[in-house]
Every structure is written in structure tokens, then in C-alpha cells.
Amino acid sequence: MKKICIRVMSLCLFLLMCIGISLSAASTNVLSTSEVYQTDNSHLAVKKNLETSIIEYFDISSLNAMYSSSMVDDVMEIDNISNGDCSVTSIIGSDERVRITPTTGYPYSAILYVEATFPDGKTFAGTAFMISENVAATAGHVIYSHKHGGWATSVTVWPAKGGYGLWNNPYGTADSVSLHTSTPWIEDEDLNYDWGLIELDENIGEETGYFTFRYSNTSLTGTNITVTGYPGDSETGSDYYQYSMSGTITNYTDTQLDYTIDTEGGQSGSPVYTTTGKIVYGIHSHGIEDTNGVGIKNVGVRITSDIYDYFQYVINNS
Numbered sequence: 001m002k003k004i005c006i007r008v009m010s011l012c013l014f015l016l017m018c019i020g021i022s023l024s025a026a027s028t029n030v031l032s033t034s035e036v037y038q039t040d041n042s043h044l045a046v047k048k049n050l051e052t053s054i055i056e057y058f059d060i061s062s063l064n065a066m067y068s069s070s071m072v073d074d075v076m077e078i079d080n081i082s083n084g085d086c087s088v089t090s091i092i093g094s095d096e097r098v099r100i101t102p103t104t105g106y107p108y109s110a111i112l113y114v115e116a117t118f119p120d121g122k123t124f125a126g127t128a129f130m131i132s133e134n135v136a137a138t139a140g141h142v143i144y145s146h147k148h149g150g151w152a153t154s155v156t157v158w159p160a161k162g163g164y165g166l167w168n169n170p171y172g173t174a175d176s177v178s179l180h181t182s183t184p185w186i187e188d189e190d191l192n193y194d195w196g197l198i199e200l201d202e203n204i205g206e207e208t209g210y211f212t213f214r215y216s217n218t219s220l221t222g223t224n225i226t227v228t229g230y231p232g233d234s235e236t237g238s239d240y241y242q243y244s245m246s247g248t249i250t251n252y253t254d255t256q257l258d259y260t261i262d263t264e265g266g267q268s269g270s271p272v273y274t275t276t277g278k279i280v281y282g283i284h285s286h287g288i289e290d291t292n293g294v295g296i297k298n299v300g301v302r303i304t305s306d307i308y309d310y311f312q313y314v315i316n317n318s
Contacts, residue, residue, distance in 0.1 A: 044183035045310050048151050050176055057183070058313075060306040090287020090295035092260045100228065100242040103160035104170050107271075107278045108242060109208040112136055113161040113230045114198075114269065119149030125239050127229035127269040128157055129280070130210035132315040133203040134174075137213070138269030139285050139301070140185035140194040143176075150186075151179060155198055159208045161230070164240045174202040180314060192255040194285045195301045196269070197311065199318045211271055213280040215308045220257065220281060223249045227261045227284050227298075229270030239266045246275050250297065257282040257300045272300040 045058045100108050110130040117123045126142035136157060143152045155176035162168040180197035184190035226246040232239025251258040257272060263284060272282035282300030289295050301307075 045180055046183055046186060047178055047180045047314075049178045050151075050154065051178075058310065060310045090289060090298045091262045091264070092295045092297065095262050097231070097243040097245045097262050100244050101162065103162045103242050106209045107211065107273065108228065108244075109160045109171070110205070110210050111228055111230075111242060111271065112157040112159050113240065113242075114138060114142060114155060114157050116143055116145075116152040116155045118145050118152055122148050124148075125230065125232055125266050127267055127284075128198055129269070129271040130159070130205040130208055131213055131280075131311060132210055132318070133205040134200045135205075135311075135315050135318050136198045136200065137271070137280075137283055137311065138196045138198060139283055140181040140196040141285075142269045143179045143196045143198065144181050144186060146189055152176070155179065157198065157200065157204075159204055160242070161240055162242070168240070171204055171207055172202075174200040174204050177201050178318075180310075191285055191299070191301075192253075193301065195283050195307060197314055199314070211273060211278065211280045213303055213308065213311065215303045215305050216281065217305075220249045220252050220302075223281070224275040225249055225257075225259060225261070225272055225281070226275045227259070227263060227267070227270050227272055227300075229263070229267035229284065231264035232266035243267075252302060255302055255304065256285075257302050258297045259300070260297055262295075263287060263298050 045060050047056045047058065048054070103109065103111075112128040112130065114126040114128045115123055116126065124145070126138060128136040128138035128142065131137050143155060144150060145152070156173055158169050158173050159171040162170065176198050178199040182193035182195060184193040185195075224246065225248065226244060228242060228244035230239055230241070231243050245261045247259050247261040249257050249259055259272070263270070267284055268286065270284040271280045272284055273280045280303065282302050284298065284300045287295055287298045
């Protein structure tokens with residue numbers, strides 16, 4: 001009897017050790033608090049689970065081996081971003097945006113009207129776009145606002161919304177489960193890393209379709225692109241309608257893409273995608289004006305290899 005008990009106990013200990021090893025291996029990309037402050041924060045991503053309030057930090061650079069691939073506007077009232085001459089509104093010359101109707105054909109079906117509520121009780125509108133069945137990409141400041149208390153407490157999305165009223169919601173709504181953004185955005189409001197992800201409680205991408213996203217190690221200047229989203233301005237009349245404009249990438253850095261495509265408040269988080277192939281290379285972030293308030297250019301966060309890898313990681317683990 002003692003021998004049987006010893007063998008059972010040994011087996012249990014062996015199984016616990018295996019489980020421990022498995023759990024450890026599964027969380028190798030999650031950093032402890034002490035590790036966060038020992039790591040270059042430009043490589044860090046942050047996730048908040050809205051159901052449990054648990055916050056986790058991830059070292060994006062450690063994901064390269066897992067997902068390395070050969071494929072190579074701002075929310076309304078976010079007008080106090082203090083970073084150079086950044087602006088909610090950036091119309092360059094005459095406004096050339098056009099309203100999209102109907103919105104149920106791809107890629108417009110995969111573009112989302114967003115409302116995010118923050119700890120101070122205020123709700124703001126923005127744009128996001130589907131990149132899988134249940135994950136949407138957006139700008140970091142759409143879901144994390146320094147001015148209004150940090151992480152959004154809730155985020156709701158309406159795919160392909162085509163106007164005011166329930167009858168203009170062809171795919172219904174979905175709510176956020178978890179939110180992701182970069183440490184540089186949270187700590188420094190660094191617009192070079194103004195990206196975000198929204199994990200949703202519904203697989204709405206199965207109906208709407210979703211974008212392919214890539215990064216490029218070569219020049220993107222001159223690439224024909226389109227920016228489509230939900231402006232909330234007097235020119236278009238309503239934030240519930242989808243507007244789009246095409247142009248070219250005029251310049252780029254390691255972390256940003258420049259273009260003279262018109263945008264307004266509410267369009268932050270819009271996909272910056274190739275006009276023909278519908279491939280996303282960036283996420284619209286903000287506009288730049290001169291000292292007279294005249295729009296000079298608009299700027300999107302460039303999808304880098306690190307961002308690509310982290311997005312794939314979230315998709316595969318959501």
C-alpha cells in the first residue's frame with residue numbers, strides 16, 4: 001500500500017512539474033514588473049484585460065523568431081495632444097474626401113466606427129479595422145487617453161456603420177475584451193508608437209472580412225494608398241458616415257508614413273492601405289499643421305517587423 005501511495009505521489013509531482021514547465025513556456029514573452037524597467041520600452045507592448053483588469057507587458061522583439069515573415073485622425077476631442085504641431089484636423093488644400101455608400105462591400109465592411117469610454121466618464125469616437133475574425137487594429141490614443149484617465153473602460157465597435165440609427169448597422173456591434181498598445185505611447189505619448197489593438201467578444205470578421213497587413217524594408221515613397229474612416233467634422237456633417245480618399249506616400253521614417261490625404265477628427269485608427277491590393281502598411285495617427293493652422297501633411301504609424309510580429313502573436317492567441 002505504501003509503495004502504491006509513493007508511486008501515485010511521484011506521478012502527481014511529475015505531472016505538476018510538467019504543467020509548470022508548460023505554463024512557464026507559454027508565458028515566456030510576458031515580462032515581470034522588474035523586467036519592464038530593464039528593457040528598452042520601444043520594444044514593449046501592453047495588454048489590459050477589461051474583464052479581469054490584469055495588465056501584462058510583452059517584449060515584442062522576442063517574438064521575431066515566432067512570426068518573422070517574408071511578407072514584407074484623431075478621435076474627436078483629442079485636440080490637446082502636446083506633441084509639436086500635431087492636430088486633430090488636417091485638410092491639405094481643398095477637402096477631397098468622398099462618402100462611401102454602401103459600406104457593406106469589402107474593404108469598407110471591415111472598417112469600424114468606434115466609441116471608447118474612459119475613466120472620467122467621457123466617450124469619444126474613432127476608427128478601427130479588422131485584421132482577423134476577432135481582432136481590430138486602431139490608434140493607441142483611441143483606446144488609451146492620458147487626458148481622460150488612461151485605458152478605456154469599454155470600447156464598442158460598429159462594422160461598416162452607414163449612418164445614424166440601428167438600421168444603419170449592417171453587422172451589429174461587438175464589445176472589447178482586451179486592449180493593447182505600446183509602452184512608449186502610455187509613458188511618453190510618443191506618436192511614433194501610437195498603435196492599438198482591440199480584442200472583441202464576437203467573431204465579426206467572419207462576416208465583414210479583414211485586412212491583410214505587412215511591413216516593408218524598402219522605400220514606400222510614391223506608393224498609392226487609401227485612408228478610409230469615420231470623421232466627425234462639420235465638413236462631412238456626421239461621424240456616423242464613412243469617408244475615404246486616395247493619394248501617395250510622400251515620405252517615411254522607420255516608424256511613420258507621411259501623406260497629404262485629407263483627414264479629420266474621428267479618423268484616427270483608419271487603415272492606411274494600398275489602393276489596388278488593399279494591403280495595410282500603416283495606421284492613421286494624426287495631422288501636422290503650420291503656425292497658421294494650415295494642414296501640411298497627415299501621418300500614420302508604420303507597421304514595422306516588430307509590430308507585425310506582435311499583431312500576429314495576438315491574433316494567434318486571442
